[in-house]
Structures are given as structure tokens and as C-alpha cells.
Amino acid sequence: MTRPKVILPGRTFGILGGGQLGRMFAMAAQHMGYKVIAYCPEADCPVSQVCMKTICAPFEDTDSLVTFARQVDVVTLEFENIPAQALEKIQSQVDVRPGASVLHICQNRLREKSYLADHKFPVVPFEKVTGADELKSALKRLGLPAVLKTAGFGYDGKGQKVLDSELEAESAWQTFGGQTAIVEQFVRFNQEISVIGARNASGDFVVYGPIQNEHRHHILDLSFAPASVTWTLAEEAIDITRSLMESLDVVGLLCVEFFVTPQETLLINELAPRPHNSGHLSIEACPVSQFEQQVRAIAGLPLGKTEPECGAAMANLLGDLFQAGEPDWVSAVSIPNVHLHLYGKRQSRPGRKMGHLTALARWADEALATVKSARELLVPSRK
Ligand code: AMP
Numbered sequence: 001m002t003r004p005k006v007i008l009p010g011r012t013f014g015i016l017g018g019g020q021l022g023r024m025f026a027m028a029a030q031h032m033g034y035k036v037i038a039y040c041p042e043a044d045c046p047v048s049q050v051c052m053k054t055i056c057a058p059f060e061d062t063d064s065l066v067t068f069a070r071q072v073d074v075v076t077l078e079f080e081n082i083p084a085q086a087l088e089k090i091q092s093q094v095d096v097r098p099g100a101s102v103l104h105i106c107q108n109r110l111r112e113k114s115y116l117a118d119h120k121f122p123v124v125p126f127e128k129v130t131g132a133d134e135l136k137s138a139l140k141r142l143g144l145p146a147v148l149k150t151a152g153f154g155y156d157g158k159g160q161k162v163l164d165s166e167l168e169a170e171s172a173w174q175t176f177g178g179q180t181a182i183v184e185q186f187v188r189f190n191q192e193i194s195v196i197g198a199r200n201a202s203g204d205f206v207v208y209g210p211i212q213n214e215h216r217h218h219i220l221d222l223s224f225a226p227a228s229v230t231w232t233l234a235e236e237a238i239d240i241t242r243s244l245m246e247s248l249d250v251v252g253l254l255c256v257e258f259f260v261t262p263q264e265t266l267l268i269n270e271l272a273p274r275p276h277n278s279g280h281l282s283i284e285a286c287p288v289s290q291f292e293q294q295v296r297a298i299a300g301l302p303l304g305k306t307e308p309e310c311g312a313a314m315a316n317l318l319g320d321l322f323q324a325g326e327p328d329w330v331s332a333v334s335i336p337n338v339h340l341h342l343y344g345k346r347q348s349r350p351g352r353k354m355g356h357l358t359a360l361a362r363w364a365d366e367a368l369a370t371v372k373s374a375r376e377l378l379v380p381s382r383k
Pocket of ligand 1: 124147184185186187188192215218219269270
């Protein structure tokens, strides 16, 4: 078998999307001597502050997409909700990694969960719904509580509603504006964990995690690694991630989010074909971060070592923290082994991810306690 072509340092990556995941990818790529051109609809985004050039245009602008594709050697992405027509246009000129077929599946919850179920991966029991009556009958089969989710373009709990009674079905359906949706069982999980796999075009595979995650209001709040799960469960989660990446033929990264049930079984909640918020701790904790790994995977380079060298924890910094004025950065970073990352977003809003803190320690629980204390120090009134 001939080895796939390697994209060497000095060449140019294109990144679709302008958020923090793209920013950290661009920083890692530039460290290794690559150039990065971003394509994003918003001006002054987190990526544009750090990369060589940004094409700021809507995803519907065919001419700009072609101009972008002509200037880069391979394209990757930092969020999956890229319109299909834009991807097709780009893919007709240059490789997109992961490819359009992976994104087609992962950008729609119904397609994603149907793919998982059809390929015998363990997924939260769900049904498709296209109307209020269908929703009511699905609730009878799935049981209550249940979670109604829009099929397309959802993230961080957006487009979701927990239903506690069948009586809520009608009004919930109205609020969803009649879009195709899925309804799934509400899982009373013991833990949430994620595994981030990386795969190159030769089929080499490495993995981060499992990482343990805690959400607040459906948004990731805290992550720590190693997760407190058994070896058996960890190996199972890693095997599932590897099989999924092979089955979808992902070149790049794939994050698989799981619920761990009280019976110690795994149920997949969601897939993300890109770096993941839960993997940010890999920047300080692992020999090769998830962002450098994305570079290596899409460039066809050998994949790097992922095993964490210590316990690590990450706390997200949402816009809410900024409501009482400038957070006290000095106090937080005065704690040994605490690292600050800010994404350069000019405007803070409640729920908006502005940055994160990572703490390293011998053990994960120690790192978790440290990162929580560091975050508390950011709010002056809590000192
Ligand atoms: P999602 O956007 O689907 O990843 O959901 C965000 C978070 O909402 C998850 O990480 C869970 O904490 C919670 N959640 C979503 N779906 C369910 C479910 N079926 N059962 C229980 N919690 C859920």
C-alpha cells in the first residue's frame, strides 16, 4: 500500500469557522511551521486574531469559497454546522478532513443517532418526531422524563427541552416551530465521559481519555482526566471510538460523548468531528495536545503521544463571570500549576465561552479542586 501524501510544514491549512477551537488549532499549526487561512462569516473572530489571513464572508458566497480553497493545501473545521453546499464547493477543489460525508451525519442529530443505531453502536433510545401527536405517542413508548431535541444545528443544549409530562408535548412542539426533531429517554446517568480519537489517512489511531465531564445548564462546566471509571469501561469507550472512526472513515479528530449508566454500561450521547472542549486539558497535560494532533492527523504526519503525564482538570470561563467587572486574573494565575486561556472575544454574554483554566496535579481530584478554587478567585466578591 502506498502511504498517503504528507503535507509538510510550510504549506497552508484552511480552517472553516472562527471560534476558539480554530484559534487553538491555528496556534498549534503555526508552532509547527504551517500557515493558516481562516474562513468565517464574522469579522474579528478568535481565529482571525492569530492566523495569517481571514476570508470573512458568508458560507453561501461561492466566489469567496473558491478563493479560499485555491489558497490552501487541505481544509479542516472547528465546528460541524457548515452548510452542505459550501462543503461540496470546497471539496471540489481541495481535500476536506474530515470529509463531507462525516459532517453530513454529525451535523444532524437524527442522522447521527440513526447511523449509530443502524451500525449497532450503543445510543440513547430515541425516536424521530414530526408532529405533536407523534411526540405524544413516542413519549408513551420511551417513558418520562424525556428530552426533545431539534434534529439540526444544535449544540451546548441549544434546541433542547426536558419534558416531564405528556401534557407539555403540545406547547413544546409549538416552541420548536414544527422542525423535525428527535425525542429521547432522559438518562439518569452516573457520569458523563468523553473520548477524543485522532486518525490519519493511513488509519493510525490514538486517543485521549476517557475524560470525565460535568455540565451546568447543558453547557460543559468542568472536565478532568483520568476519568474515575473502571479499566473495562475505559477500554470499551476507546474501542467504540476506534470502531466509529473506522466506520465513518474519519481523518482528523472525533469526540464521542458517553453517558455511564447506573448499570455501568455506555450510551453514546453525541459525536463531534473536531477538537472538543473536554480535550482542552491536553494542551498542558499531554505530550501532544488535541490541537497538534489535529494538525498531525490532517497533514498525514505520524500521530503523537497522548498519555497524560499527571492528573488534570479544566474549568470553563463563561461570560457570566464578567458580569461583575474584570475577573481577578492575577489571583487565579498566582496558584501554582494553573494555566489561563482566553479566546480574545470582545463581548461577554451569559453562557458564552470566553476562556478556560487548566490545573495540573498528581491526581485528577486534586487538579479538580485546584481549578475550582482558581475559578472562584476570579470573582472579586467571593474572595
Ligand atoms: P447535548 O447538547 O445533546 O450534548 O446535551 C448537553 C447536555 O445535556 C448533556 O451533556 C447532558 O448533560 C444533558 N442531556 C442531553 N441529553 C440528555 C438525555 N437524554 N438524558 C439526560 N441528560 C441529557
